[in-house]
Amino acid sequence: MTSVIENNAAEPYAAYFAGLMSDPLAGLSHAIRNLRREGFSRLEEMGFPSQEDEDWRFLNVSPIVRGRFLPPPPAAAHEGEVRALLDSAAIAGLDSYRVVFVNGRFRKDLSSLAGLPKAVFAGSLAEALASPLQTRVEEHLGKHLAPKFNGFAALNAAMIEDGAVIFVPRGGVLDKPLELVFVSVPVENPFSTHPRNLVLIEPTAQASVIETYIGEPGAAYFTNAATEVLVSEGARLSWYKVQREAQGAYHVAATQIVQERDSTVAHLALNFGGAIVRNDINLYIGGEGATGVLDGLYMISGRQWCDTHTRIDHAKPNCESHELYKGILDDNARGVFNGRIYVHQDAQKTDAKQTNQTLLLSDTAQINANPQLEIFADDVKCTHGATIGQIDEDHVFYLQTRGIPKDEAKSLLTYAFANDIVRRIAIDPLRVAVEKIVLAAREAPTDFVI
Amino acid sequence: MLEIRNLHANVEGAEILHGIDLTVRAGEVHAIMGPNGSGKSTLAQIIAGRDCYEVTEGTILFDGKNLLELEPEERACEGIFLAFQYPVEIPGVSNTYFLKAALNAVRKYRGEDELDAVEFLSLVREKMKLLGMSEDLMNRSVNEGFSGGEKKRNEIFQMAVLSPRLAVLDETDSGLDIDALKIVANGVNALRSPDRAILVVTHYQRLLDYIVPDYVHVLANGRIVKSGGKDLALELEEKGYSWIDEPASV
Ligand SMILES: Nc1ncnc2c1ncn2[C@@H]1O[C@H](COP(=O)(O)OP(=O)(O)OP(=O)(O)O)[C@@H](O)[C@H]1O
Ligand SMILES: [Mg+2]
Numbered sequence: 001m002t003s004v005i006e007n008n009a010a011e012p013y014a015a016y017f018a019g020l021m022s023d024p025l026a027g028l029s030h031a032i033r034n035l036r037r038e039g040f041s042r043l044e045e046m047g048f049p050s051q052e053d054e055d056w057r058f059l060n061v062s063p064i065v066r067g068r069f070l071p072p073p074p075a076a077a078h079e080g081e082v083r084a085l086l087d088s089a090a091i092a093g094l095d096s097y098r099v100v101f102v103n104g105r106f107r108k109d110l111s112s113l114a115g116l117p118k119a120v121f122a123g124s125l126a127e128a129l130a131s132p133l134q135t136r137v138e139e140h141l142g143k144h145l146a147p148k149f150n151g152f153a154a155l156n157a158a159m160i161e162d163g164a165v166i167f168v169p170r171g172g173v174l175d176k177p178l179e180l181v182f183v184s185v186p187v188e189n190p191f192s193t194h195p196r197n198l199v200l201i202e203p204t205a206q207a208s209v210i211e212t213y214i215g216e217p218g219a220a221y222f223t224n225a226a227t228e229v230l231v232s233e234g235a236r237l238s239w240y241k242v243q244r245e246a247q248g249a250y251h252v253a254a255t256q257i258v259q260e261r262d263s264t265v266a267h268l269a270l271n272f273g274g275a276i277v278r279n280d281i282n283l284y285i286g287g288e289g290a291t292g293v294l295d296g297l298y299m300i301s302g303r304q305w306c307d308t309h310t311r312i313d314h315a316k317p318n319c320e321s322h323e324l325y326k327g328i329l330d331d332n333a334r335g336v337f338n339g340r341i342y343v344h345q346d347a348q349k350t351d352a353k354q355t356n357q358t359l360l361l362s363d364t365a366q367i368n369a370n371p372q373l374e375i376f377a378d379d380v381k382c383t384h385g386a387t388i389g390q391i392d393e394d395h396v397f398y399l400q401t402r403g404i405p406k407d408e409a410k411s412l413l414t415y416a417f418a419n420d421i422v423r424r425i426a427i428d429p430l431r432v433a434v435e436k437i438v439l440a441a442r443e444a445p446t447d448f449v450i
Numbered sequence: 451m452l453e454i455r456n457l458h459a460n461v462e463g464a465e466i467l468h469g470i471d472l473t474v475r476a477g478e479v480h481a482i483m484g485p486n487g488s489g490k491s492t493l494a495q496i497i498a499g500r501d502c503y504e505v506t507e508g509t510i511l512f513d514g515k516n517l518l519e520l521e522p523e524e525r526a527c528e529g530i531f532l533a534f535q536y537p538v539e540i541p542g543v544s545n546t547y548f549l550k551a552a553l554n555a556v557r558k559y560r561g562e563d564e565l566d567a568v569e570f571l572s573l574v575r576e577k578m579k580l581l582g583m584s585e586d587l588m589n590r591s592v593n594e595g596f597s598g599g600e601k602k603r604n605e606i607f608q609m610a611v612l613s614p615r616l617a618v619l620d621e622t623d624s625g626l627d628i629d630a631l632k633i634v635a636n637g638v639n640a641l642r643s644p645d646r647a648i649l650v651v652t653h654y655q656r657l658l659d660y661i662v663p664d665y666v667h668v669l670a671n672g673r674i675v676k677s678g679g680k681d682l683a684l685e686l687e688e689k690g691y692s693w694i695d696e697p698a699s700v
Contacts, residue, residue: 392538395540397499398538399540399548401498401526401531401532402523402526402548402549403552403553403612404523404548405523405555408555409523412548413540419542
């Protein structure tokens, strides 16, 4: 990786990093300190990605880099705002476990974990490291998503203070969805958070997780998340990411999911907020008979940027992957969808399907869509398709001739486009909440979904 | 009710309608026949408000109102309904919701209260029965995956729910089997009343056996070249269009 700013990328974080390393309370464990150290030196070496890097060429991250955002001072958040924001993030009618972070720090008092099945763990990294899970955590953290992945992942590792850990033991079933809620509220200065999450779903266990990011409107901050997920043999995981950061916020997130044999993963990403958003979602299908699904919807307007890079590795034979990503862009919004599917030589009988569809609601919105299939096995079925379109005027006219005003007709058709993704949300209250978000964005009526 | 005077219309710069005059009074049924490409659908779409056609001359009045100044949805709310020759499929929008949104938009425009769920359902059930629409079709996306005949039936079903004052049916009979044709005709006839009018575009006498017109017009090359009573349709069926003299060109 090349970078124009490589020599001083780590410099703004050096003092904070040194403070972390010398603070016994923030020490967490020896392994974590090593991971931090590795992160910091990787950042020094690599710098942040720039538009000269192939994978970052459409996204200008210099506002993030120039911002030199540091983690906020502890306990500076305004409690009233925190509660109001948490309320607005609440999913009506959803019975769930909740792990809550405010400005990057775990808040046990705001979390709700009562009744968690025995031997299931959900909580903060610090708690996990102080529990019998310590060795498991140290064994996996930083192994699946290494600091060298890119400069942001390196920074995340260097800044590790907190994050969520989920552990579901062999055969365990999480009886309710588990929410990870990352709340950002304004403090004195613009700040950064670096959630570091680790999820271990043991053989034949089952869980569904909702990862939510929400920010106080007007708050200036940078979320830099890294999430590692291991789904073991025969396990099933549904994952929903709901990104509703503040309008002016920056959000960079890398997720690495590793699947073992006969496991099933469905990851669905919903991106609505943020000024500059970059998601890297990597699915490594490393065992036979596994199925992986990556779905996503992003809906942006104004001057928002949303860049999604997915990579699916088919490393073993007889696996399936399905990917459907949809984007809705209005005004001057810009989107990037880069979907890479990498079929290793060994991965015969792979069945991989990728679809990317974009709806442009204005003449000035832009999308760069780029499927990348790299296939090194000879007996595989791989398809991809990308469409970019506008609202069909014939459809608008048809609805108008039935009395529906033009604007409403357009909202309805926009919603119908999004609905392909929305209806895949298997948690009913979440689906209803997302419908509302989508409809509010288009100011459409609320009850026409199929 | 509907008064079309000297209507000229272009599409992409080429004139398609070369001066149409047509008067439809309340209570009447008019049939428009004519060769392929003569401008029948163009006329129907212009009445509904399609903006890809440019009206270069002439007027359309509906109950004395200048129709050409109204948006398509306003025309619908005023009581105009077009059953499309080629209804579009709209994936993701449920038929039921769509109909409810349409009906409530029309009611709102007329200053009537929106129907509640129960009232809506009972109205829909009644009209479903009239048109033999299955529950399954109602729960699908608008026209998505419907057969040709099912789409046409759905058009008339929508018409029955919205109960317009002027229904323009563009080749609603094409694609319908004999039984469906009777059902659809029955649905159309149920709408007939002294304060409503119907404009039927068709190629076949068959439909007119069921929906008996008061007047039949022949549209050829963008002009109405002949008008007559219901017997004209029979004559056309027998002899085709060639015997009709083209009017002297203007
Ligand atoms: N949007 C359009 N763009 C270009 N040409 C058009 C368009 N709409 C209609 N036309 C042309 O105008 C003429 C009249 O078409 P129209 O569809 O009104 O005919 P019609 O009488 O309904 O024919 P049919 O009996 O086949 O349905 C045709 O020559 C057609 O090709
Ligand atoms: Mg036609």
